[in-house]
Amino acid sequence: MKNILVTGGAGYIGSHICVELLNQGYGAIVMDNLCNSSKKALARVEEITGKRVKFYEADIREKSAFDEIFTSNDIYGVIHMAGLKAVGESVKEPLAYFDNNIGGTIVLLEAMKKRRVKRMIFSSSATVYDLGGEECLKETSPLGNSTSPYGRTKSVIEQMLTDIYASDNVWSIVMLRYFNPIGAHKSGLIGENPKGIPNNLMPYITQVAVGKRERVNVFGGDYNTPDGTCVRDYIHVMDLADGHIKAIRKFEETGLFVYNLGTGCPQSVLEVIHAFERANDLQIQYAIAPRRAGDAAKYYANADKAGEELGWKATRSIEDMCRDSWNWQSKNPDGY
Ligand code: NAD
Ligand code: UD1
Numbered sequence: 288m289k290n291i292l293v294t295g296g297a298g299y300i301g302s303h304i305c306v307e308l309l310n311q312g313y314g315a316i317v318m319d320n321l322c323n324s325s326k327k328a329l330a331r332v333e334e335i336t337g338k339r340v341k342f343y344e345a346d347i348r349e350k351s352a353f354d355e356i357f358t359s360n361d362i363y364g365v366i367h368m369a370g371l372k373a374v375g376e377s378v379k380e381p382l383a384y385f386d387n388n389i390g391g392t393i394v395l396l397e398a399m400k401k402r403r404v405k406r407m408i409f410s411s412s413a414t415v416y417d418l419g420g421e422e423c424l425k426e427t428s429p430l431g432n433s434t435s436p437y438g439r440t441k442s443v444i445e446q447m448l449t450d451i452y453a454s455d456n457v458w459s460i461v462m463l464r465y466f467n468p469i470g471a472h473k474s475g476l477i478g479e480n481p482k483g484i485p486n487n488l489m490p491y492i493t494q495v496a497v498g499k500r501e502r503v504n505v506f507g508g509d510y511n512t513p514d515g516t517c518v519r520d521y522i523h524v525m526d527l528a529d530g531h532i533k534a535i536r537k538f539e540e541t542g543l544f545v546y547n548l549g550t551g552c553p554q555s556v557l558e559v560i561h562a563f564e565r566a567n568d569l570q571i572q573y574a575i576a577p578r579r580a581g582d583a584a585k586y587y588a589n590a591d592k593a594g595e596e597l598g599w600k601a602t603r604s605i606e607d608m609c610r611d612s613w614n615w616q617s618k619n620p621d622g623y
Contacts, residue, residue, distance in 0.1 A: 290314035291535065292362045294347050294395065295369030296340070297324035299479040300410065300468055300524060302332055304366060306477070307528040309336040313535070316360055319369065320346040323482065327623040331476040347391035353398030364406030364459070364538045365399060366531060367392065370440070373486055374581065377437035388440035389447075396451065405458040406538040408531055411445055413466050413520075413549070414438035418583035422518075422553075425589045426464070426545050434581040445545075452543040459541050461534045466520035466549030466588045468527050470608035471615035478615030479524075480622035488556060489521075489608075492563050493616035495571055503571060505556050507578035512585050516556035516575075520549040520587035523603035523611070533597040549588025550601040559605065566609040 291308055295301045296317030302324075305315040309332070317329060317340055329340045341360070345352035347369045356362070370388040371377065377384040399405060415438065416424050417431025433439045448460045469489040471478030484500075485491045494500045508515040530548045537544055554562070560571050593599045 288312065288314045289363040290316055290360055292316045292318060292356065292360075292365045294318050294365065294367050295410075296366075297321060297326065297328050297342075298368060300527060301368045302328040302477045303472055303524045303528045304368070304531050305329070305332045305340055306335050306472060307525070307532050309338040309340070311532050314341070316341045316343070316356065316362065318343045318345050318347065318352065318356060320344065323371070325480070325623040328477055328480075335472060335474055335476055347395050348387070350394055350398065353395065357398060357402040357404065362402070362404050364408070364535065365395070365404065366408045367395060368410045370410070372437060374435045374437050375486060377435050381436035384436045384440050389443055392444050392447065396447070405455070407448070407458070408461045408463060408534050409444060409448060411462045411464045412438070412441045413464055413547070413586065413588070415442045415445055415464060416586070418586055422585045422587065423589050424547065424586055426547060426592055449543060457541055458543070459538045460543045461537050462543075462545040463530060463534060464545065464547050465527060466522050466547070468524045469521050470523040470525065470603065470611040472525060473611055473614070475611075475614040475618040478612065478619065480619075488559060489612050492560060492571060493612050496563070496567070496569055496613060497616050497620045499620070501572060503560060503573040504576035505560075505573050506576055506582060508575035510584040512555055514555050514557050517582055518553045518555045518585035518587065520552065521554055521559065521605060521608055522548060522550050522601055523608045526550075526601040526603050530593060530597070530599050533593075533599040537597070544596070546593040546597065547588040547590045548593060548601075549590050551588055551590050552605070553585065553587040554605055559609070562605045563609040563613070566606040567613045569613075
């Protein structure tokens, strides 16, 4: 059996990836310091799959933790998801983001190099693009000056991985640029569980639906878009997980690969709110609020390259995403 080490595997996206890894016959070894997640997510992954996740509660900045993991397990490759991801917090605490995301990745890469495990999938983001330019983003679209320290960590790590591959082309490195992951596993047992007030749109909507918040503040109604609200490319987290499984096949080749993971279907904030209402037969209170600093009006993925080279395509609709997000939130109003 091929074992995949998933850093950050107890988190929102990582837990869904673990389900797919186990369902597809891979071994899932999770390393997570639980700074933004719960061990319960992994127990739920085991409940869904009927299979075991091997868990190490450890920080990716701890060199000794990797010594133990790589000595005790035969690791085929790494899916590197561990990192801090709150854009606003990164503006206030940039050093914490550079230390955790960039510093942690360096420690991980050193450990991988030492153990000759030279296969990695990295969780990158659409935030690496110049988001004020082209709306439909291809992997070859201009990369931008990120608008936040969080975004900058993703750009720097992509550059580091590019340099590592240039220095030693035995590596197989896949950088996946996620657009806006939402939704949850259809069981409703795992899902997104933000601490405090959600920063992102879908968890905010589900918290309004469950009665925890009064209304959704729609950040800006005067953008140059059809209904004046910002447009993004929302992708179901299970489609995203499937993209990672397909990307593992690239580990059979050496190379540096980059793919967008998105649906290619742009949706405005109001369209998402209305899709949520339709999918769940609920009413969501909302009000137009001032713009949020740093938001681009509109961008979405061209995901043709992942289709051509990985045989991957998102299959779930915005209604599926809204239904599954609500299924998770309504069954777990207080998270894990
Ligand atoms: P998440 O916070 O739920 O998951 C990240 C996990 O990493 C958490 O379980 C956290 O405890 C762990 N972690 C953080 N720092 C760590 C450290 N130093 N050592 C060990 N574990 C650590 O976030 P997510 O939404 O699941 O995102 C996963 C990855 O995908 C992140 O790298 C994120 O930047 C990236 N990403 C997410 C989105 C999104 O919209 N959710 C979009 C683009 C990229
Ligand atoms: C944000 C980050 C991005 C990161 C991604 C995943 C910013 C500027 N970008 O993307 O770098 O990779 O999250 O963590 O923060 N919205 C509302 N009301 C809300 C919340 C959001 O109207 O309460 C709107 C936003 O203005 C945006 C859209 O909904 O237009 C989506 O927002 P969000 O879910 O935060 O994702 P992004 O901003 O696209």
